[in-house]
Amino acid sequence: MLKNKTKQKFQAVKKNVAPKNKKKEAPSGKPSATGDKAKKSFSVMRGMHDILPREEKYWRALYNNSAALAEHFQFGRISTPVLEEAGLFVRSLGKGTDVVDKEMYVFDHADGKVCLRPEGTAPVVRAFVNAGMWNYPQPVKMWYWEPMFRHDRPQAGRYREFHQVGFETIGALDPASDAELILVSYNLFKDIGLPVEVRINSIGLPDERERYKTELANYYRTKKSYLCEECRKRLLKNPLRLLDCKEDQCQPIKDEAPQIVDWLSETSKSYFMKVLEYLDELGVPYSLDPTLVRGLDYYTHTVFEIYPALTEEEKNLEGAQSALGGGGRYDLLVEEMSGRSTPAAGVAIGIDRTVAVLKAYAEKQNLNLPKTQCDIYFAQLGDRAKGRTLKMLDDLRKSGLKVGFNLYKSSLKTQLEAANDLKVPYALILGQKEVQEGTIIIRDMESGIQEIVDQKKVEIMIKRKLKKFDEEVK
């Protein structure tokens, strides 16, 4: 849709421009460069999207909350390049994962294969290693808010350029750090009024997982004739994915399947239990999901995903059924990247996806979105007032007042309509007469009562009125 709309806009613009070109070029007799034939218009590329000013409040709500949480929980902001060596992800995410095999934007470069980063954890770990952060006080806690790229087939909430906010704790092997990350991500949504649920599981260490995988495959092999086609493929290729199957015929088999928790060592198991204990104490609602096995190779122990907590009715909302975020522990990744064993855990949240749900939600619910509201509106009439208005607007800005205005409308009616839309309690009106007299009108938007005051006193008076207004509202 966006593509077409953008195209149409361009065409509309072209129409307006066309007559001018004709006039200009008619005398020379040369054919117009723009001509009558449609000129190629540009559209946003597939799977990409513009973030328009209208959506900004949702992005800002999320960003502000992320930054506030990061500050409170003491995560330092890190920003890594969009471009990385392709090998970084091949080694960290693992060959055979869809992200690496099918979805990376890879380019040949004189220095070898480079790519647009498909995720945030590997670059952060790379930066950790490069900067020798072992020498920092441990653990090192970092957060990021960055665009990511994956060449996947687009869908609602699934873009080729998307944004993630992520939190990583490197250098701590402590169930409390797992719980802290879950708490931060949970609050990220909860604070702005979006209800979410946490699904959690533990996938232990690689050798435990391998043993389980064998066991799971053995179990499924005995039921092979009852499986759906897709599951038969999974059985050969990636047995863990059998747990993702949504086919009805496979459900009973899935329900009876061995669960990974039972194949974990005592140490792994008690680590997981401890994480759950912390979550209980924090009051973070979670559900154990034995079928949750995340796709990236680097995960160990705790894995979790965050889903919007939707009612049956809301599940039909566009793109609302997928995970908003996910993460887990990756104790072996730093060693894989550097040879130095360092435990770590992290979480990544899909911002575009969250914004989509937030938008759908905002229509029904009262969300804690930042107020872009103005304190007052400044209406002006006539050329002389316009010049004075700019000056006064600047003075009011310096005094900390948020002022709505439109210098390019001359009708007072229109300007007061705008003031009304902004729901400001007071409007200032500056016309020719007021400019001459050095005064300005303060209009009470509710009662319509107006008073004429000296321009020099307007700032103090309006502040006094606003204070009084706020008290009355409370």
Added chain:
RNA sequence: GCGGCUAUAGUUCAAUGGUAGAACACUGGUUUGUGGUACCAGUCACCUGGGUUCAAUUCCCAGUAGCCGCCCCA
């Protein structure tokens, strides 16, 4: 990457084998310097290419894009 559905104004939707209409939004007016309601007017659209046809926005095919399911994931 696979399967399906869809494509008309800024948005949400209509109608139509003879080039299109509403609501909301936007601009202006009724009110030559006064909003919240009302009324009036105006601007803006048939995704692209090919085929069938006297004639295609409409039917057919392809492309493209979006959405849904799968895959995967944020």
